[in-house]
Amino acid sequence: METSSREWFQQKYSEYKVAVDKYIEGISTRDGLPEDLRSSSFHLILSGGKRIRPVLLLSTLELLSGGYEDGLPAAASVELLHNFTLIHDDIMDRDDYRRGVKTTHVLFGESLAILAGDYLFSLVFSEVSRNYEGETARMLVRVLSEASEKVCIGQTMDIMPEKYVKSVDDYFEMVYYKTGALIEASMVSGAIVAGGREEWLRDFREVGRKIGIAFQIADDLLGLIGDPSKTGKPVGNDIRNGKRTLPILYALERMGRDELDLFNRYFGREAGDYLEAVELIRSKGGIEYARRTMYEYAGEALSILDKYPDSSAKRFLSELIRYIVDRDR
Amino acid sequence: METSSREWFQQKYSEYKVAVDKYIEGISTRDGLPEDLRSSSFHLILSGGKRIRPVLLLSTLELLSGGYEDGLPAAASVELLHNFTLIHDDIMDRDDYRRGVKTTHVLFGESLAILAGDYLFSLVFSEVSRNYEGETARMLVRVLSEASEKVCIGQTMDIMPEKYVKSVDDYFEMVYYKTGALIEASMVSGAIVAGGREEWLRDFREVGRKIGIAFQIADDLLGLIGDPSKTGKPVGNDIRNGKRTLPILYALERMGRDELDLFNRYFGREAGDYLEAVELIRSKGGIEYARRTMYEYAGEALSILDKYPDSSAKRFLSELIRYIVDRDR
Numbered sequence: 177m178e179t180s181s182r183e184w185f186q187q188k189y190s191e192y193k194v195a196v197d198k199y200i201e202g203i204s205t206r207d208g209l210p211e212d213l214r215s216s217s218f219h220l221i222l223s224g225g226k227r228i229r230p231v232l233l234l235s236t237l238e239l240l241s242g243g244y245e246d247g248l249p250a251a252a253s254v255e256l257l258h259n260f261t262l263i264h265d266d267i268m269d270r271d272d273y274r275r276g277v278k279t280t281h282v283l284f285g286e287s288l289a290i291l292a293g294d295y296l297f298s299l300v301f302s303e304v305s306r307n308y309e310g311e312t313a314r315m316l317v318r319v320l321s322e323a324s325e326k327v328c329i330g331q332t333m334d335i336m337p338e339k340y341v342k343s344v345d346d347y348f349e350m351v352y353y354k355t356g357a358l359i360e361a362s363m364v365s366g367a368i369v370a371g372g373r374e375e376w377l378r379d380f381r382e383v384g385r386k387i388g389i390a391f392q393i394a395d396d397l398l399g400l401i402g403d404p405s406k407t408g409k410p411v412g413n414d415i416r417n418g419k420r421t422l423p424i425l426y427a428l429e430r431m432g433r434d435e436l437d438l439f440n441r442y443f444g445r446e447a448g449d450y451l452e453a454v455e456l457i458r459s460k461g462g463i464e465y466a467r468r469t470m471y472e473y474a475g476e477a478l479s480i481l482d483k484y485p486d487s488s489a490k491r492f493l494s495e496l497i498r499y500i501v502d503r504d505r
Numbered sequence: 506m507e508t509s510s511r512e513w514f515q516q517k518y519s520e521y522k523v524a525v526d527k528y529i530e531g532i533s534t535r536d537g538l539p540e541d542l543r544s545s546s547f548h549l550i551l552s553g554g555k556r557i558r559p560v561l562l563l564s565t566l567e568l569l570s571g572g573y574e575d576g577l578p579a580a581a582s583v584e585l586l587h588n589f590t591l592i593h594d595d596i597m598d599r600d601d602y603r604r605g606v607k608t609t610h611v612l613f614g615e616s617l618a619i620l621a622g623d624y625l626f627s628l629v630f631s632e633v634s635r636n637y638e639g640e641t642a643r644m645l646v647r648v649l650s651e652a653s654e655k656v657c658i659g660q661t662m663d664i665m666p667e668k669y670v671k672s673v674d675d676y677f678e679m680v681y682y683k684t685g686a687l688i689e690a691s692m693v694s695g696a697i698v699a700g701g702r703e704e705w706l707r708d709f710r711e712v713g714r715k716i717g718i719a720f721q722i723a724d725d726l727l728g729l730i731g732d733p734s735k736t737g738k739p740v741g742n743d744i745r746n747g748k749r750t751l752p753i754l755y756a757l758e759r760m761g762r763d764e765l766d767l768f769n770r771y772f773g774r775e776a777g778d779y780l781e782a783v784e785l786i787r788s789k790g791g792i793e794y795a796r797r798t799m800y801e802y803a804g805e806a807l808s809i810l811d812k813y814p815d816s817s818a819k820r821f822l823s824e825l826i827r828y829i830v831d832r833d834r
Contacts, residue, residue: 208658209658210658210661210662210669212661212665212668213657213658213661261623264619264620264623267615267616267619268615268616268619268620286596286597287596287597287664288661288664290593290596290597290619291593291597291657291660291661291664293623294590294593294622294626294653294657295654295657295658297623297626297653298650298651298653298654298657299650299654300650301630301646301647301649301650302647302650302651302654304646305643305644305646305647305650306647308643309639309640309643310638310639310640310642310643311638311639311640313639313642313643313646314634314637314638314639314642314643314646315634317630317631317633317634317642317643317646318630318631318634318635320630321627321628321629321630321631321634322627322631324623324626324627325624325627325628325631328542328620328623328624328627329537329538329539329542329624331620332539332541332542332617332620333539335616335617335620336541339541340539
């Protein structure tokens with residue numbers, strides 16, 4: 177991206193983000209909430225985040241309808257839904273930090289963290305049902321509730337990887353459930369608010385699904401070979417944590433017994449540095465395969481967008497897809 | 506109730522319950538769910554329960570429209586919502602048993618129990634949005650999501666009683682949020698499925714709210730002076746557990762310093778028997794006040810029903826209200 181183009185993209189991103197953040201802040205200051213529930217529910221969501229799901233929703237809506245204001249309650253809802261899943265995931269994964277701040281259960285205790293997630297989840301559906309009319313609301317609720325069913329399925333697979341994530345095929349299933357479904361739902365929600373034409377729903381379901389998987393593979397690559405000064409995580413971090421990411425699973429399926437023995441000295445263990453293990457994955461083609469697959473998904477998403485007329489929202493969405501796969505953090 | 510009348514009531518109750526149970530069983534056997542998530546999500550709901558919320562929904566619908574079949578997806582949804590809150594509450598309260606079986610987190614671990622609750626909560630909204638048309642679905646989602654916001658508020662108050670439940674006034678607020686709101690939402694949902702006439706919504710919101718509070722006070726009385734052979738809990742059980750129920754709060758507000766000292770030897774503590782403490786509450790008028798208040802709420806609910814034409818559903822609902830306050834378990 178040229179500088180002026182990048183500036184334009186960042187400015188547009190920021191415009192969407194500021195609008196959503198303002199809307200979320202409005203929700204967080206409503207009356208009638210016990211202070212303990214308010215602070216625990218909004219701690220994480222007000223502490224940062226890229227807001228990528230709301231931005232996808234709003235730019236899809238703008239591409240299809242020419243404006244995005246009508247999408248703000250839905251955009252806030254997908255971010256609330258995402259944060260609900262993060263709060264509960266952090267309890268399950270016993271993570272102490274996220275977005276550079278302490279996780280909700282560490283700060284407020286586990287009971288309030290469970291309740292905070294449940295409360296955000298309730299808000300998802302009360303926002304949608306208060307702000308959209310009959311059939312639009314019904315369709316949004318259906319898409320968002322089915323996505324959250326899928327997130328639960330994906331998280332079940334993720335907490336029991338030895339049972340549910342044994343192969344590259346399992347990986348694609350798990351990633352669709354855990355990450356792809358909500359990104360898909362965000363774009364479909366934009367299409368629903370735009371009027372819900374059947375063709376739009378089909379196209380943006382496809383685009384969202386592909387972006388969601390590309391997004392996760394980008395994360396996988398950053399967790400393996402990202403620049404530590406940018407990701408804040410050491411090289412090989414996902415190897416230390418024993419995560420079954422795409423490059424790792426691909427390489428595992430191709431290792432002989434000796435290579436497996438070597439790899440298992442690093443996988444899920446504390447070991448000085450992980451360069452030897454990273455090189456093993458690279459030599460088995462895992463990194464190359466993951467990168468190629470990611471670009472394929474992103475390219476397919478871009479080619480679906482191609483059939484829509486040019487507009488600044490379309491240009492933005494295309495840049496966003498490129499940003500998702502080329503980001504360095 | 507005469508014997509024939511009681512038989513008729515029990516038969517009608519069972520008709521509703523069997524229909525809902527069958528519907529829930531259908532949900533529990535759908536394809537595409539990892540076995541661990543299926544068994545943890547449906548363990549509690551398939552292990553029993555009175556199904557009082559679905560029965561209130563279906564009988565309200567039948568009173569207003571003459572039939573109840575259309576209400577089954579909504580009736581299953583309120584029961585799913587109720588069970589979601591129970592699974593998460595049991596984690597927070599560290600309860601090991603419910604309905605005579607081990608709680609979900611004890612059987613499946615805490616992570617799967619959190620996910621099971623989240624999954625049931627997702628199903629609430631996907632069921633409603635798949636089975637009702639535009640405006641009906643929107644109204645149901647709004648009522649159910651606002652009720653679950655309230656349940657979260659009530660549970661926050663309940664886990665921090667020393668901060669949020671200091672007086673009889675606090676009690677009524679907490680009980681409305683924690684118990685009343687979902688019973689209210691169940692009856693309002695019945696009125697929505699019946700066609701959602703404004704007058705119906707208003708009336709059944711009132712009836713539901715009053716029944717909800719009466720229902721909780723009945724629980725309070727059983728937890729204090731219920732027959733141990735029927736409730737399965739010893740006399741004074743709520744005193745042992747330090748629960749701020751209506752008779753206890755009423756009496757506490759009227760105790761002198763010496764009486765408070767005496768009561769605090771029992772309240773929230775392990776102490777052979779609790780007869781002395783129960784008698785103290787009785788002598789301060791706590792039991793009499795709670796019983797009178799419960800009958801007042803139930804009576805007000807019955808008098809709102811009075812204005813509707815006689816029907817077997819109306820007769821059933823009136824009997825149900827009497828059953829709720831006169832039950833012995």
